[in-house]
Amino acid sequence: MASGSVKQPLISRYSGPISRTNQKGTLKRSRLRRCKSALPEYNLPDTNKAASSPRSESRIQGLHPSLIKVIIVLSIYLGAGTLCFYLARHWMKGKKTNGVLDAVYFCVVTMSTVGYGDLVPDSAATKLLACAFVFTGMALIALSLSKAADYLVEKQEMLLIRALYMPKHVGMAEILKEMETNKVRYKCLMVFLLLLLIITCGTVFLAKVEKLSFVDAFYCVCSTITTLGYGDVSFSTEAGRAFAVLWILFGTISLAQFFLYVAELNTERRQKKLAKWVLGRKMTNVDLEVADLDDDGVVDVSDFIIYKLKEMGKISQEDISLVMGEFEELDIDQSGTLSATDLTLAQSQPVEEEATPP
Numbered sequence: 001m002a003s004g005s006v007k008q009p010l011i012s013r014y015s016g017p018i019s020r021t022n023q024k025g026t027l028k029r030s031r032l033r034r035c036k037s038a039l040p041e042y043n044l045p046d047t048n049k050a051a052s053s054p055r056s057e058s059r060i061q062g063l064h065p066s067l068i069k070v071i072i073v074l075s076i077y078l079g080a081g082t083l084c085f086y087l088a089r090h091w092m093k094g095k096k097t098n099g100v101l102d103a104v105y106f107c108v109v110t111m112s113t114v115g116y117g118d119l120v121p122d123s124a125a126t127k128l129l130a131c132a133f134v135f136t137g138m139a140l141i142a143l144s145l146s147k148a149a150d151y152l153v154e155k156q157e158m159l160l161i162r163a164l165y166m167p168k169h170v171g172m173a174e175i176l177k178e179m180e181t182n183k184v185r186y187k188c189l190m191v192f193l194l195l196l197l198i199i200t201c202g203t204v205f206l207a208k209v210e211k212l213s214f215v216d217a218f219y220c221v222c223s224t225i226t227t228l229g230y231g232d233v234s235f236s237t238e239a240g241r242a243f244a245v246l247w248i249l250f251g252t253i254s255l256a257q258f259f260l261y262v263a264e265l266n267t268e269r270r271q272k273k274l275a276k277w278v279l280g281r282k283m284t285n286v287d288l289e290v291a292d293l294d295d296d297g298v299v300d301v302s303d304f305i306i307y308k309l310k311e312m313g314k315i316s317q318e319d320i321s322l323v324m325g326e327f328e329e330l331d332i333d334q335s336g337t338l339s340a341t342d343l344t345l346a347q348s349q350p351v352e353e354e355a356t357p358p
Contacts, residue, residue, distance in 0.1 A: 070145060077140055081107035081133055091123035097238040105241040111137020112252045114224055117231035145253050184265045191258040198225070198251045205247075210240050225251035271313065278311045293320075 085092065085103040095118055096102050106119045110133050121127040199221050206217035212233065220233040225248075235244040291299045291307035299307075309315045330338055332345040 070147070073140060074145070077111070077136065078104060078107055081110075084129055084133075085126075088121075088123075088126045088129065091121065091126045092119055093122040094119040095236055097236075097241060101238060101241055101245075104245055105235070107133065107137070108245050108248050109229070110134050111141060112248050113138060113227045114229035114248060114252070115227075115231075116229045116234040118234045118236065141253065141256075145249070184261060184268050188258065188261045188265055191254055191261060195225075195251075195254050195258055198247070198254055202247055202251065205243055206235075206240070209243070210235065210237060221251075224248060225255045227252055275312045278308060 082100060082103040085106050086099050089096070089099050089103065092102075092106070102119060109116060109119070110130060113134065121130045199218075202221040202224070203214070203217045206212045206220055207214055210217070212220065216233050222228075223230050223233075235241045287307070288299055291303050293303050293306060306315070306320060310317070310320075327338070330342055330346045332342045335342075
């Protein structure tokens with residue numbers, strides 16, 4: 001128990017050597033917490049369970065809930081769009097091939113904001129319908145499809161790292177550590193390889209099926225995945241539009257994800273550079289005064305950690321104030337420490353409104 005005028009630090013100081021029994025117990029609890037907090041999708045499957053499980057199990061049950069949601073929403077969007085634009089096909093102008101295929105193709109070109117101009121609305125009703133579908137499609141790509149793409153990239157990240165480190169005979173623990181350390185870098189590499197594959201397939205397809213020259217085929221690929229869609233070169237055959245339905249979605253989303261990962265990687269590098277500078281800078285008396293959060297004239301380990309995290313930009317003074325406010329509400333006896341009695345008394349008090357997690 002501390003006096004009422006002086007508050008105890010949030011993290012107790014290191015007061016001496018730890019016994020072996022406590023150290024082992026702490027080590028076990030730490031390992032248990034690490035296992036529970038590890039990424040569940042990268043855990044290795046149990047070979048015994050895999051051998052005993054029936055092979056006839058549905059693959060749909062193994063899909064992530066977000067992927068199932070994306071598939072359902074995309075199916076509803078394309079189904080409704082196909083039906084609407086198929087019924088309104090007589091009020092569309094441009095080069096037409098197959099009624100249903102043209103409707104699906106127009107939906108994909110609209111939602112990806114490519115807009116070649118080879119198929120355009122030709123009435124007030126179809127123009128208003130296209131306006132509604134372009135906003136719905138942009139929201140679908142931004143919210144749903146990008147999340148699904150990010151999830152699929154993370155799933156393939158493990159295979160990429162294992163392939164890179166296979167000749168070195170590295171264990172799974174080292175692979176997981178490497179993946180967690182350079183996660184964004186491997187995401188960039190994964191999406192970059194996928195982009196190269198998409199660009200190559202699109203160029204070859206346009207050259208072989210649409211009978212375009214190599215330069216025109218590559219030009220059409222670049223104007224499509226960047227959503228420029230000039231319209232002077234596009235998919236005009238029935239086979240080409242069937243190919244474009246999936247290829248445009250994969251191409252535009254992959255390029256957007258690549259730029260997103262590049263920006264994330266740049267931010268991560270700046271944060272690491274700032275952290276290195278903060279940790280390498282010498283402490284001064286002014287720094288000690290600022291780091292003394294509880295104004296007791298001494299900087300303990302908790303004060304030092306919080307001060308360094310603030311310098312690195314990991315946390316802000318507002319974050320600290322919010323956490324301290326919650327701590328003071330739980331510290332019923334104002335002792336500067338939390339105990340089971342404090343938590344029991346705090347939970348017994350009426351709560352006006354509980355905050356819901358994001």
